[in-house]
Structures are given as structure tokens and as C-alpha cells.
Amino acid sequence: MSVKVLAVDDEDDVRRLIQIKLKKAGFEVITAVxxxxxxxxxxxxxxxVVIMDWM
Structure with a gap:
């Protein structure tokens, strides 16, 4: 079972990049805007795990 990660970012490109990189590394990724x-x-x-930008 893979680790589930929530990636939160209001910038579409950044959110997609995080999602792609984490999926390639074997993580299950969900996203939020x-x-x-x-x-x-x-x-x-x-x-x-939750990954988000600060500002």
C-alpha cells in the first residue's frame, strides 16, 4: 500500500508538477486548490502527508 499525499497549491502548474513527481516515486496523490x-x-x-505552499 502506498503512502497517500495531499498536494495543495493554488498554481495549477506547480500542483501538477508535484503530482507527477510524487506519482512517479510511487505515492498515491490527491490534490486541492x-x-x-x-x-x-x-x-x-x-x-x-500534506504538502502545501506557505504564501
Whole structure:
């Protein structure tokens, strides 16, 4: 079973790049565009790791 990662970023290109790189490394990746969506996905998906930008 792979580690589930939630990648949160408002920039589409950055979010896609993170998703592609992590999937190639064997992680299961879910994404969110903003904090509100990230919280919803954390509750629903229960990721082990969350990656997000600060600003």
C-alpha cells in the first residue's frame, strides 16, 4: 500500500508538477486548490502527508 499525499497549491502548474513527481516515486496523490478544499479532502481521504505552499 502506498503512502497517500495531499498536494495543495493554488498554481495549477506547480500542483501538477508535484503530482507527477510524487506519482512517479510511487505515492498515491490527491490534490486541492485552496485551504477549504484541502480541509475537506483531509477529512474525506485521510492522507498521511500534506504538502502545501506557505504564501
Amino acid at each position: 485552496n485551504g477549504e478544499e484541502a480541509v475537506e479532502k483531509c477529512v474525506a481521504e485521510k492522507p498521511e
